[in-house]
Amino acid sequence: MIKRIIDFSHQLLSDTVQKNDTVIDATAGNGNDTFFLSKLVGEKGHVIAFDIQKQAISTVHEMLKQHHITNTQVIHDSHENVSNYLDGVKQLSGAIFNLGYLPKGDKTIITHGESTVKAIQSMFDFLKVNGIIVLVIYHGHEGGKQEKEILLQYVKNLSQKTYNVLQYGFINQKNNPPFIIAIEKRC
Amino acid sequence: MIKRIIDFSHQLLSDTVQKNDTVIDATAGNGNDTFFLSKLVGEKGHVIAFDIQKQAISTVHEMLKQHHITNTQVIHDSHENVSNYLDGVKQLSGAIFNLGYLPKGDKTIITHGESTVKAIQSMFDFLKVNGIIVLVIYHGHEGGKQEKEILLQYVKNLSQKTYNVLQYGFINQKNNPPFIIAIEKRC
Numbered sequence: 001m002i003k004r005i006i007d008f009s010h011q012l013l014s015d016t017v018q019k020n021d022t023v024i025d026a027t028a029g030n031g032n033d034t035f036f037l038s039k040l041v042g043e044k045g046h047v048i049a050f051d052i053q054k055q056a057i058s059t060v061h062e063m064l065k066q067h068h069i070t071n072t073q074v075i076h077d078s079h080e081n082v083s084n085y086l087d088g089v090k091q092l093s094g095a096i097f098n099l100g101y102l103p104k105g106d107k108t109i110i111t112h113g114e115s116t117v118k119a120i121q122s123m124f125d126f127l128k129v130n131g132i133i134v135l136v137i138y139h140g141h142e143g144g145k146q147e148k149e150i151l152l153q154y155v156k157n158l159s160q161k162t163y164n165v166l167q168y169g170f171i172n173q174k175n176n177p178p179f180i181i182a183i184e185k186r187c
Numbered sequence: 188m189i190k191r192i193i194d195f196s197h198q199l200l201s202d203t204v205q206k207n208d209t210v211i212d213a214t215a216g217n218g219n220d221t222f223f224l225s226k227l228v229g230e231k232g233h234v235i236a237f238d239i240q241k242q243a244i245s246t247v248h249e250m251l252k253q254h255h256i257t258n259t260q261v262i263h264d265s266h267e268n269v270s271n272y273l274d275g276v277k278q279l280s281g282a283i284f285n286l287g288y289l290p291k292g293d294k295t296i297i298t299h300g301e302s303t304v305k306a307i308q309s310m311f312d313f314l315k316v317n318g319i320i321v322l323v324i325y326h327g328h329e330g331g332k333q334e335k336e337i338l339l340q341y342v343k344n345l346s347q348k349t350y351n352v353l354q355y356g357f358i359n360q361k362n363n364p365p366f367i368i369a370i371e372k373r374c
Contacts, residue, residue, distance in 0.1 A: 001202070001203070001317060001371065002199065002202075002319070002351055002353050002369055002371045012189065015188070015189075016188070130188060132189070152358075155358065155359060156358050156359050157359065158359045159359075160357075160359050160360045160361065163359065164189055164357055164359070165357060165358050165359035166189050166355070166356070166357055166358070167354070167355075167356060167357075167358045168353070168354075168355050169353070169354060170347075170351055170352060170353055170354075171339075171342065171343050171352050171353070171354045171368075172342060172343050172344065172345050172346075172347050172350065172351075172352040173347045174347065181358075182189055184188065184189045
């Protein structure tokens with residue numbers, strides 16, 4: 001079966017991220033990707049999870065407690081300030097963004113193209129060769145189209161010598177289905 | 188590492204096609220996909236490979252002989268006539284098209300959108316549920332853009348109830364890089 005969006009986003013990360021790595025969940029949200037990443041890097045790895053919403057931070061803290069996860073740091077700030085939190089981090093092997101609004105949350109609180117780009121750029125300095133940044137782009141909500149366009153414009157112009165930029169999505173679905181952009185560092 | 192185009196096209200097929208299945212190489216060309224498929228379905232499977240060019244047919248026959256492959260039928264005809272050759276075939280689990288011109292061959296002999304669509308439609312009747320048709324679309328040559336547009340228009344309009352249509356490609360590369368369209372039958 002062709003992998004669906006979430007499965008393929010996880011596949012990209014598990015093909016790249018190894019035990020003991022440091023990785024980022026840029027949009028912790030309901031904590032599903034945070035949980036996935038925490039298992040992927042193992043007990044001695046390190047997950048840094050960001051969210052701007054208190055509701056998400058509480059949910060993720062609860063999830064970590066429930067599963068006795070100790071390798072994950074939860075940061076109540078925007079991912080655009082990621083560089084403030086990377087002291088002591090040597091390199092990142094992966095990161096994931098779920099762009100849009102918090103499922104079951106306030107639909108007016110959304111991610112924005114400019115801050116997403118700023119976050120990506122900050123991560124590039126720490127991303128190891130063959131490391132990957134995965135963006136799952138939901139864009140059916142108000143403001144979603146603008147963010148999608150800013151991001152596509154930005155990633156299409158990344159040098160092909162330095163990055164591979166993959167687009168993965170289903171193109172015969174109605175209602176603006178989400179799609180994936182994955183950026184892999186080549187050198 | 189993010190899979191490159193040819194590797195991902197083969198991944199899609201190996202995720203779907205099983206031993207003893209019947210599959211189609213719609214554009215045998217230099218025989219690389221034919222070889223791959225013949226291994227995938229095993230000795231008791233069946234590969235039907237099409238090409239309109241004598242040069243390709245000879246190359247593929249030579250390849251089959253060299254590797255002692257006996258499960259592959261090579262047909263010197265256009266894939267648009269595929270239905271003429273499916274007597275006795277119960278179902279197909281996969282097919283692959285490499286669209287464009289024969290590498291190192293005559294660049295004026297190219298695949299065309301209309302005949303590609305006709306071939307796909309003929310295969311749908313035989314495609315099993317969860318079966319897959321993979322199109323690797325080269326479109327940098329003269330006529331390539333037209334074919335690409337005809338195909339995208341066609342596949343985008345396939346019912347999402349019946350088919351999943353995936354697009355997979357690198358979007359920051361110059362010179363019209365090839366990309367994949369994969370069509371999976373849902374029901």
